[in-house]
Amino acid sequence: MENVTLTNVTVSPNCLAEKVILITGASDGIGRALALAAAKHGANLIILGKSLKKLESLYDDIVAANAPEPAIHPLNLQLIEQTQADELAQCIYNMFGRLDAIVHNAGISGQITPLEHLEPKKWQEVIHLNLTVPYLLTHSLLPLLRNSQQASILFTSADEARQAKAYWSAYSASKFGIMGLAQSLHEELHDNTDIRVNCINPKAVRTNLRIKAYPGIDPLTYATPEEIVPYYLYLLSQQATHLRGKCILFPV
Numbered sequence: 001m002e003n004v005t006l007t008n009v010t011v012s013p014n015c016l017a018e019k020v021i022l023i024t025g026a027s028d029g030i031g032r033a034l035a036l037a038a039a040k041h042g043a044n045l046i047i048l049g050k051s052l053k054k055l056e057s058l059y060d061d062i063v064a065a066n067a068p069e070p071a072i073h074p075l076n077l078q079l080i081e082q083t084q085a086d087e088l089a090q091c092i093y094n095m096f097g098r099l100d101a102i103v104h105n106a107g108i109s110g111q112i113t114p115l116e117h118l119e120p121k122k123w124q125e126v127i128h129l130n131l132t133v134p135y136l137l138t139h140s141l142l143p144l145l146r147n148s149q150q151a152s153i154l155f156t157s158a159d160e161a162r163q164a165k166a167y168w169s170a171y172s173a174s175k176f177g178i179m180g181l182a183q184s185l186h187e188e189l190h191d192n193t194d195i196r197v198n199c200i201n202p203k204a205v206r207t208n209l210r211i212k213a214y215p216g217i218d219p220l221t222y223a224t225p226e227e228i229v230p231y232y233l234y235l236l237s238q239q240a241t242h243l244r245g246k247c248i249l250f251p252v
Helices: 029-040 052-064 082-096 120-146 169-189 208-213 225-236
Strands: 002-005 020-024 044-049 071-074 101-104 152-156 196-201 246-249
Touching (some): 020 120, 029 225, 044 052, 052 071, 071 082, 082 120, 101 225, 120 152, 120 169
Parallel strands (some): 020 044, 152 196
16 A cells, blocks of 8 residues: 655544544544544544443543543454454444444554564464454444445554564564555455545554553653544545545654
């Protein structure tokens, strides 16, 4: 996929009005910041995460901001199978009848270690959450996306999707896989649907995943999730309908 760097994006206050958007990994970091901002810009959200307590806290913040009331869907994605993905699709259909966007934000870095020391269970956890889960959810939710006039699927990529790093084999493999999945899906959909498929590479952002992976680096040197949220909002809005089959980079 071609890299495209977004610069100087601006969005209107109601750029996501009436949009039905699913955000995975909404409990923390980028997902939480995006959910709060998207709701403030008018989106009807399905916030999905493992921690019900954190989702309820996010719900309270969204409602306190006088934004549309979100739907909470607590789910441990490490344990998800196709049945649970289908049940999520049915819930969204019952509530909204369609889905305008998926943001595949949930992910883990996993065990950072030489391959010979990488436990098979840890390998499977990373591949499942970072690659298999986006497949399962997209597979189940595509019919709902087809019910939207301008749907968007945003996968989360990383620098490791183009240049693998020593000791990051599981993570790198999962992100190479995401790029392949996204590109293949784009080729399937771009000529016969209005569904836009893109990848997002947020690079170094001040999240728990990044801080845990690089404990020796001052977190204050990283961009905050709030700093990159406007780019997500732009990509989810009608302003970005020309971007299809791209890997989006942010200048922060």
